[in-house]
Amino acid sequence: MPKRGKKQQGKNPKRRRSGQAPSQVTQSESASGSAEVQELEDVRGQPAVWANDRPSLCETLPWFQSHQGGVYQTEKVCHGFFLGGHGGPRDYIDDEIVITRVGGDCESNGNGAVTQMNDQSWNTRAVQSLRASQESGVAVGLIISKGNQPIKRKLPHELNVMGWFRVVEIWFENTNGKSGARVRFQKLDLEEPSWWAKRGSEDPPPISQRNLRLPESKICKGCLRSSKLVYEQGWMCLQPKSSCFLSGLLDDGTAPTDLTYDVNFLSSREPPDDHIKPQFSLVPNTLAELERFPDAWSQKFASRGVVCPECHKCIARRYWKGWMCHDPLDDNVITESAAPCQWKKILDVPTIPLKAVQEDLNVRSINKPVDKEWRTHIQQEAHSTDAYHRMTYIIGDVGKIVHFRANESILNKPKGPDDLFQRLQQADLGLYRYSINTRAGTRQLTKSFAANFGMPYKYVLSVRSKGFDEAPAEVILGLDRLKWATDQVAGKEASGPNELLALGYLEKMAMGFHDDGEDSLGPTIATLSLGANATMKFRLKDQYFRGSSRSHVLVADDAVLPGCENYEERKELKAQRNAGELTKDEYSKHRMRLAKAVTKNEGSSLITLDLRHGDMVVMHGSLLQKYYEHSVESKGKLRFALTSRHVKPEMVEEGDRVKGEYNPAPDQIYNGE
């Protein structure tokens, strides 16, 4: 901030000029040329890695996978730290030092400015992780966003990796009446020029020519703990949660409101320490690993992003077969130069045999799919044929779930599950990972690759849809199996599927809880699982589970369904209300009492299905989608799920309806064997 710089300079010009590090020169120069609006300076270099958006960054850098917040930690140690836009008062960045608030416990006002909401202390998670990095000698990677103000430089990209730093100081100050943690980072390699230094600036002096000084510190008489001399105004105790916090300077024990940094504190440097090291490589070497192990294309590490070898941008793996630096399908692409980088990597994807993705071929791990608390509420029916062991789970009037468990005898039939699994790996399905808004309010890529065929279907994903006439044969073969299963459950007279969503899951990919209900969809949804095993879970949606929203707004009609909290009491209250024994107000009052007493964070699963290669699941009943949600988690290195629905033609643009028409060839028709 120019004002403060000017004030400091006027107050103590000699002291200021005596600073040793090159950053000091930069700071005083920019301060002397201060105006109301600060001109941003050009930088001298380019970051080793950068990204256009947070999902690409988090998908690519192993040391920063936080889609939210400023700190990335594993096992309570911080490895990456994000410097956003505004920063707070007294945030400071020069060529070697970064001082900022630790973050967390804050609320944003929407303009990027943040207000501290809770006291922070040494027990705050983010503070603990930074302290652990400091104490165990783990370097922290810093990322800075283009809008960052304290740096006062024209940053080249939206998100820029600065490099490795070390945590040298953590202390606390008063932020809007709360104790807020602050951290000071020092660049790990002081001899390497910083790319964000001012253009034309000199290289940093070698360590041997520097006068390394540590900041002064003093022991507090109150708590007997040491604090550094951080502020120009004088020494204070900077230990939070002690009665002497911020004492030592003013007689009344409070801190001055307008603090500025002590110049020695800013110019001091910790001497180099070879024991401090990063635990990751700054730039991941995924591409080199894949050169060595081409069969590993479906494994976890290969599903991560790569850094473009030409322009150093983080590129998430959004394509089934690889990475494209300039992604023509990305709707959120930032306006790039007229000649965007053309680098891409298309993998060979050698076919992975079925046995390589299934660890326990013959064991069914879930013997009792219905949660024991609810077994009496869910009617179960079993029916076996040569091809399938069919299990039906009926949830009262809401609907039913039918699990067609494939017998081994059908798996290797021509055009059967084994065949489809092999062929789908090579088919040109156009599988792509779309970007979605999560419940946490962040933007992330789906944890599966998707392609839609038949009627356009816009729900969880806005997916471009190809007509069935353009679909690969594998899609039609899968669709006809699903049509057969749908007919078995809903009857042949019901509207059959006219849409198919193909999903590809690499290792550790999953589909979180969601429902498949929408006004434009028919009541029956069928899915075919191929490849690795998966677990499919059903549970009540949260508001029906607790009877209210999380902020205790009662649901309009309390359905009281299996899987809900306080089931018996809610059922009894509902009966009393229906019999006129309770007034509307009394009923609401009782319901509110029960809803507020719910302590569980989320409902447990009512039904858990063990999906095997060749299995199909049919969900039937629109109320099932209204009240319940489901999730699918793949258990192996490669899995496909083909899901079919009936999209009501009247809800689709007339010109698009033809896409849902499908006429299988005689040898594509599935007869249930």
Ligand SMILES: [Zn+2]
């Ligand atoms: Zn103290």
Ligand SMILES: [Zn+2]
């Ligand atoms: Zn590139």
